[in-house]
Amino acid sequence: MYILFLLILFGAIAALMVSGAGQELDNQIILWFESIRLPFLNNVMLTLTDFGISALLVPIMLIFSVVLFMYKRYYSIMMLFLLYLTEKTINHELKGLFARERPAFDHLVNETYYSFPSGHSMNAATIYPFIAYLLVEMIPWLKERQKIVYLITGFCVLLIGISRMYIGVHYLTDVAGGFAIGLALFLICKKIDEKLSVIRQK
Template identity: 90%
Template sequence: MYILFLFILFGAIAALMVSGVCQTLDNQIILWFENIRLPFINDVMLAVTDFGISALLVPIMLIFSVVLLVYKRYYSIMLLFLLYLTEKTINHELKGLFARERPAFDHLVNETYYSFPSGHSMNAATIYPFIAYLLVEMIPWLKERQKTVYLITGLCVFVIGISRMYIGVHYLTDVIAGFAIGLALFLLCKKIDEKLSGIRQK
């Protein structure tokens, strides 16, 4: 149900983006973030946004894979990297399909490829919830506090999305679309992992 809703949400956002209905709002949000910029906040947002880039995300995944090895969750390691590769491929293809140019405003970093959907937001919404889910499933102490774990993970993903707009490289619709597809992929992979866990226990 949630997966279907997220795909419908992505389709709706994509339709609004293509029609140009949300462009004025997208522009106003980017300009608002430009107006509130401060050197200290700039540094924080540039650091936060890096948690959605592959150069940092892949090492995090590799370190987490060691934890999965300790817990003998070999199939989860495979799923984690398969999820990442699938998400990256889908994001690249969607960007090529929609070919939306980056915001033509003052940006704090340079990005060379298309804008829709946001790759950083999609990375974060796919991988970090899956890591949080696996930690909750493996560690009893975290399972007892799973709502807190998911809340913190959600806030981190949200801030990464905000950072993309703050630094001027993505519109709001880019970020929401990235979240929608990313979360849908996470939920699909979570279902697969749950099925495999059930088979393994039998």
């Protein structure tokens, strides 16, 4: 149900973007973020945005894989990296399909490939919730507080998406589209992992 909703939401966001109906709002949001820029805030947002890049995400996944290995969650290691590769491939193909140019505003960093959907937002919405889910499943103390874990994870993912708009490299529709398809992929992978866990316990 949630997966279907997220896929429909992505389709609606994509249609909004292609039609140009949301372009004025996209532009206004980018301009607003530009208007509130401060040197300190720039540094904070540039740091936050780095948590969505592969150069940082892959080492985090490798370190977490050691934790999974210690808990003998070998299939979860496979699922984590399969999810990452699937997400990266889908993002690349979608960007090529929609071929949306980057915002023509003041960028704090240079990005060369297309804009929709946001790769950083997809990375964050796919991988970090899956890591949070695995931690909740493995550690009883966290399972008792899973709502807090997911709220913190969601907030961090949201900040990464906001950072992409703040630094001027993505529109709101780029980020929202990345979140929608990323969360859908996370939920699909979560369901598969849950089924594998049941099979493993038999």
